[in-house]
Amino acid sequence: MYNFDKLVERKGTDCIKWDMTEKVYGHDVLPMFIADMDFEVLPELQEAMVKRASHPTFGYTAASPAYFENIIKWNKERNGLDMVKEDIIAVPGVVTAIAFALNALTKDGDKVLINTPVYNPFASTIKGLNRELVTSSLKCEGTHRVMDFEDMEAKMKDGVKMMILCNPHNPIGRVWTKEELNQLVELCAKYNVYLFSDEIHSDICYGGHKHCSILTVSEKAKEISFCAMAPSKTFNIAGLKSSMFIIQNPEIREKIAGSIGAFHVGIDLMAYKATEVCYGHGAKWVDELNEYLYENAKFVTEFCETQLPKVKTFVPEGTYLMWLDFSEYGLTQEELMNKLKDEANVGLNSGATYGDEGVGFARLNIGCPKSMVEQAMKQIKAAFDK
């Protein structure tokens, strides 16, 4: 059994979560923001990093055969996704992948669709590259959210060129089903829309929910869509900057590879090694991590139901991010975030960051020892009970 209860001192490593709280929140808070975790990494990973770092040369380095083999095996075994080595293109980050895809497949002024609320760099990258941002709000069914296919179709009719999907979805924790994804693929195919599936959270699913990669939906899906994934969220190695495109349509792959080649971007030798080791040795670690996160999520949900009934939340289907609805308090977003940071002394992400639908909400990171989650909830309760 891995020990996810252990509190690891991260201060002094220049990590954003613990070393930048004052900069982000104005004073020291219990940090429950950003999307990395406070757990120790897989022991085999740390050993491999130390071993490689102890060799006194760090020259240009290629991916080992095991890098490709382990990515392929991991995806086959865990997601039923078949791929070959040639489908994989390494990139430092998934947001970098979004930028390359936009650069390769769309041009200035083209419309790009996203479902909101969603991870904010989707919008900023689209706008930053001078593409037109088109949004479709997720529909609420109680605390459950679904895509609004009617609204998306109306927008696609108007000439959308690409859609960026968050699968599983940050911040609302949906693990999209094969049926939902199939409906989306059909819609995109009908209107000639490229479908980019951001699958960075794909390994973190629990409570009986199983990730469905866009590339396993249908033959049509492989034609019009492609995905980016990474070991970064799964194994808590975001700082190592290793991600990858999986592209099975050769035409799309060629265009994107050309765009990446033009910028001469690759990943570094530690990123290659970490990816190889995590996917090669990390299955049990991830299974236990998912069980642990599921317990943390159930704790927060139960805590809100029993101790903070005005805060509405739900157990997500995946990710280690929870979506807390504080709107019953009737505060402005600024008042809410000030109360959380100044009175509760906790650092959460503002829901408004992810789109207008997030006003009244805050995002809580539960990728940490349960004692920290308990402490954060206690502090929130004390502030909101006043």
Ligand SMILES: Cc1ncc(COP(=O)(O)O)c(C=O)c1O
């Ligand atoms: C949906 C999603 N995509 C991408 C990223 C960031 O990816 P990267 O650091 O690889 O650019 C995050 C980080 O939270 C995320 O939640």
